[in-house]
Amino acid sequence: MIAYRLITNDDTSEFCHRVTEAVSKGWTLYGSPSYAFDATKGVMRCAQAVTKDVPDQDYTPDVKLGAL
Template sequence: MSTPPDGLPVYRVLTGPDDAAFCHRVSEALSLGYELHQGPAVTFSGENVIVAQALVWPTQS
């Protein structure tokens, strides 16, 4: 597939609390064919650890 499914963009950043739901969202994107773009960014909100993970759709060269 040369473009992401369902009109999704080729670049996405998923953010949220560092919990199972966030991990499932990243795993779902990977199963669709996205690839991780470097490592995650992590911060602390004062109450929760918040994670951001960039994903890219692979280009065919």
């Protein structure tokens, strides 16, 4: 299975740490990061898609993607 996650957060170092943690656990960046202004909160929001090949696991909707 190829797992897909979209990591999102406010534009802070916490977002960068979440992406860095995913990459260090074998996830691969997928595409470019996205940024958008959240007018309700008055902050920039970030998003980065990541994928991971997990050959020995079949997909089911209850897979905990962050635990892969």
